[in-house]
Amino acid sequence: MRVLTIELILLLSVVLSPVYFILHGIQTRDEEKPKVNSSGQTDDPINGQPYRHNSVRRDIRYPDIVGYPVQGVNTTTCPNAIRVETLKKRCENSPIRNYKYGDGPREHLRHVVLDHDKKLFYCLIGKASTKSWLKYLVNLKHSNQKGHLRHNNFLQTVGLEMYRNMPLDLVNETYKDYFKFLVVRHPLQRTVSGYYEMVILHKRYKNERNKLLNFTEFVERVTSNMLDLNMHWRRYINLCLLCKVDYEYIVKTETMDEDIKGFNRAISVNDEEMTVKLSHQNPFTDNDEEDTTQYNHHYKYDKMLYELQRKDPDLMKKLLNVYGEDMHLFGYKWDWWRGRSTCGMEYDDRECC
Template sequence: MRLKKRRKPRANGWRVIRRCVVFFTAICIVPVLLVLMVATDRYSRPVPRHSTYVRHQFVEIEKPTVEAYLNRNISIISKRMERRREHMKNMCKLLNLDRPGNDSLHKPNPWEFLIDNKHRLIWCNIFKAASTSWMYNFNILAGYSPKFLKKTKIVPMTLARQKYPRPSLQELRKAFNTYISFLIARHPLERLLSAYRDKIQYALPNTYHKKLGNEIIKKYRYKKNPIPTQKEPTFEEFVEYLIDSVKNKEELDMHWTPIVEFCTPCMFDFQIIAHTETLQEDQMYLIKLAKLENIIQPEWKNPGRGSTENQIQKYYSQLTRSQIFQLYHIYRYDFELFNYSLNGYLEYGTTDKDPSSLLAAISMKDFEQNDLPKVY
């Protein structure tokens, strides 16, 4: 009985090719995934447990109820304010934003402050962050009646500046020594969306922002395939315009200028840092601290078209993740100073067709401290 010779396996060329493909794919993809994981962890860091960043439903509360509510929760709100102040001070120091200088980040900017000497109150007006509500409150404190404010066609800011002229830096610093000071922060990307919807998407005819919208369409719409049918700029087109404006070092509109340049908060010691996410409690606390309970009430006048918060997925799903990362870098200091993250935004972005675009957006975080955010 003859034994059959065992044939030697033939070299399989396809198997070699497959192994090469797997090897080179691993070399190319794994570093990308690692960078993305690290970056995502940084930008989408979990919000500290002690921070209340879930928006409370805003409802009207009667005076006796407000008093009782504050009596029960005054210590909790007070500690929240102290944590926010401490966090901002630490970040200002870490980012070298607390050192005076001549650029827009380090030169104290008193332009948007309102000082109420009668009630010893200082407010930095940040557009699209409950500014309508507090412009109304300051006009009430100035002596205008609710009936007059409801009927007049004069712009609320114009009315307010008749009573609260823009202060000099010396006047502002003096007031900070003894007055109650506050600002209201809002998530940078929610504030940006609110500005887009109010000033660009629903811009009134023959206004500056309507003309700006037409210019955005003319410059950016030709890139689209297919071309959008809506008459106003899409959110993506607006974001492209904003990113290019920062690249070209153009001055940004006051409705979407970063807070860190608008109010230079690291140059002043704000007593109260309110957030729109906890605005009802923060307002009640502020009003009680300033002893204004009998003059103004906690409220949030929102003239916009519905809640911006409920529109986040609809609009940010129009952007790629690299575009959302680029927006982060434009508002990087606002994110850091007020302890916000990209949670609730980045996951809605679409996947970039070119992975290098995402890597380039991620790498933008590596710019020098003490410098303006850059977009490459």
């Protein structure tokens, strides 16, 4: 009887031991996940994982731009009023309210396109679907003319006007009744896009060995001297005087298909054909085919940013500091843990407010 009992115990241990290890493994993996405290922030990871969350926050002037993304995937955008109100509230405590611009004429907007008939005021930001929106404004004039969208001579032929440097007093006096809007994009994604266009495609910006800058070298120069402040990566705060101009509509390229519908209603355009199509090229290819897969497009750009973070975390922190105020004002974040850009402020569980 005692022999049978021992054999039964041995048999049960053989049968149950895999179950124990499976359950223990699940529990261990759960324990390794970052914990969320009562304030909604995450505690430090265990096992000495690199890029500790809190240490990153101490090195970045705008701690709210680093962290976990808002829950939810492929959700719709939030009302424009939330974006506008959030921008105004964040401007109240922003250092750029009294910011003295040291990279050109002070208190000037860099590029503004005007439609005097509909009283539209568009502050143009490079690498934020500018070509698509200029086409949109041309189509609003019901014009079939072809020409260079950024040449003032062509724009004037269709009834539009571009100012290269518009003084702030002119904005507040002559154009105070115009419907002011801008189109923004995640600043880090925009920087990668600027690198792709100006360095890879147009073969500009070389290093001391007379070779095109790699992305790390490009970021080093952008964070040090802004590469002559090219408009393709110039900061929003240096382009559109965000806290000194009363913008009424904010479009995000990440949700442009939804935003354009509300924009049409805001300017009383009922034509269903008046839409804007994103026209991004495939990253790091030499052809002109459009990348219709937005996920792949953003993933490739985020992959470059993650590689930069992995190889040189200090340089990544510098990049985040350079564009920190742009990201803070519009709710953009960089998920340091997962190595990807996120779009949006917390609103109704939606990811891209």
